[in-house]
Amino acid sequence: MGGSSVLETFVRRRHGGGMPSVLKNATLLLLSRTIVRGHALLGDPAARLLGMSPTRDPYPDYESVRERGPVVKSKMGLYLTASHELCDSLLRDPGFGQLAAGELSPIDSVAHIGPRRLVNPVEDSFLMLNPPDHTRLRRLVSPWFTPRGLRDQVATVERVVEEYLDEVAGRPTFDLVGDFAARVPIQVIADLLGVPDADHAAFARWGSALVNALDGVRDLKELRALHNGLREFEEFLDGLIDHRRRHPGDDVVSRLVANEDLRREDLIATTELLLVAGFETTVNLIGNAVLAVLAHPEVRERLLDDPGCAEAVVEETLRLDPPVQYTVRTPFETTEVAGTSVPRGTPIMLLLAGANRDPAVFADPHRFRPGRPDGREHLAFSAGIHYCLGANLARMEGAAALRGLFRRFPDLRAAGRVRRRPSRVIRGPERFPVSTGAAENRPMVEIIS
Numbered sequence: 001m002g003g004s005s006v007l008e009t010f011v012r013r014r015h016g017g018g019m020p021s022v023l024k025n026a027t028l029l030l031l032s033r034t035i036v037r038g039h040a041l042l043g044d045p046a047a048r049l050l051g052m053s054p055t056r057d058p059y060p061d062y063e064s065v066r067e068r069g070p071v072v073k074s075k076m077g078l079y080l081t082a083s084h085e086l087c088d089s090l091l092r093d094p095g096f097g098q099l100a101a102g103e104l105s106p107i108d109s110v111a112h113i114g115p116r117r118l119v120n121p122v123e124d125s126f127l128m129l130n131p132p133d134h135t136r137l138r139r140l141v142s143p144w145f146t147p148r149g150l151r152d153q154v155a156t157v158e159r160v161v162e163e164y165l166d167e168v169a170g171r172p173t174f175d176l177v178g179d180f181a182a183r184v185p186i187q188v189i190a191d192l193l194g195v196p197d198a199d200h201a202a203f204a205r206w207g208s209a210l211v212n213a214l215d216g217v218r219d220l221k222e223l224r225a226l227h228n229g230l231r232e233f234e235e236f237l238d239g240l241i242d243h244r245r246r247h248p249g250d251d252v253v254s255r256l257v258a259n260e261d262l263r264r265e266d267l268i269a270t271t272e273l274l275l276v277a278g279f280e281t282t283v284n285l286i287g288n289a290v291l292a293v294l295a296h297p298e299v300r301e302r303l304l305d306d307p308g309c310a311e312a313v314v315e316e317t318l319r320l321d322p323p324v325q326y327t328v329r330t331p332f333e334t335t336e337v338a339g340t341s342v343p344r345g346t347p348i349m350l351l352l353a354g355a356n357r358d359p360a361v362f363a364d365p366h367r368f369r370p371g372r373p374d375g376r377e378h379l380a381f382s383a384g385i386h387y388c389l390g391a392n393l394a395r396m397e398g399a400a401a402l403r404g405l406f407r408r409f410p411d412l413r414a415a416g417r418v419r420r421r422p423s424r425v426i427r428g429p430e431r432f433p434v435s436t437g438a439a440e441n442r443p444m445v446e447i448i449s
Ligand code: HEM
Pocket: 001, 002, 003, 126, 127, 128, 138, 189, 273, 274, 275, 277, 278, 279, 281, 282, 285, 322, 323, 324, 327, 328, 380, 381, 382, 383, 385, 386, 387, 388, 389, 390, 391, 393, 394
């Protein structure tokens, strides 16, 4: 999530100062693509990761980074690590922080286009801030996401799961992602924030545009879609905030609005972050978990015998195939990392999904084994001060979705080609046709780009 296109940031640093325009963005897009492809051809590990087709299996690339050593330097001027120990310690190190501080990143430059700078839900939110601003803003919303704060949510989440299962129950096939996995987390986070049901579809659209942009914007069409999405999202939240000021409810936005010390930009960015982070990741957790269960019949049997093991299935999915594949940190001062000097301000890509398969921590790391003794040691939710605020909620939603889904459809099977999300930062199916019918002729899960 903190990994907005690292490479483009670099190209911008070197070639793209000043006020961004659509034309300058387009030039930088082209330049960055050409540079990555060139370096990838020469075998550069970062270029291979950033330049590969976003739907390709990334796990062999993480292994090749691991083989080269704990910290690998890329010709593109950044560093990478797939070591669990290093990822964990750098995420907790106060000497390292978020890249966004003072940087011109892809989403940020799109936010600058036009007469007025738009609020940027990734870069302006506390996800990308360093202390003390990070601490101040995170503290405002954390009470809702503690186990205690979420106690009342358990029944709500289960009800939402059942409602959406009711909707698909009469149909022989449905899209696991669009008809179920995306709808549950959207409903849950929207209810928590007080977003009316009628607006879910629009905000799912803005969320996807933003998440896809984490990888960098591919063309002018995407750039315009992102800019329009940012504008519409902000206008929508201005309206919601205004409404909640006049008609306060029992939701997060109403409570934030009541805080008079909070600037409008912080209020909008915080709400946007919660909305986007609240569903764009969990949808992939549910999708990846169902993919894993369908590929492992023995796990399905266990889940049917004992729905309580849904928690372990969720945990193992987070380890083996996490929705957020990497994040980025930069040292505030030139720092020695595992014997390599990393210059001040230089990004290190922390390959969370690679760290989750580090054989130094996990035995037989590429195997899907729910209930493994060290199952919660993964870094799918990051670590340190930016540790995912919604981790408890995501785990709860993931387990409730799996329990409900397989209880209702014990013979659930793939019913067509799975299309993956076109992103390297966020991993999960974008379209996943499933059939609720009997188990005969169960086809293998087939995945395409
Ligand atoms: C499976 C689902 C999820 C995954 C894999 C996930 C993953 C992550 C990761 C890796 C980070 C830290 C990024 C970094 O260190 O740079 C993060 C931060 C965050 N997540 Fe999640 N997340 C999930 C669900 C949620 C949910 C349901 C919410 C609900 C609101 C949420 C809210 C946040 C927030 C607010 C942050 C920023 C925390 C901070 O900067 O202090 N996430 N998440």
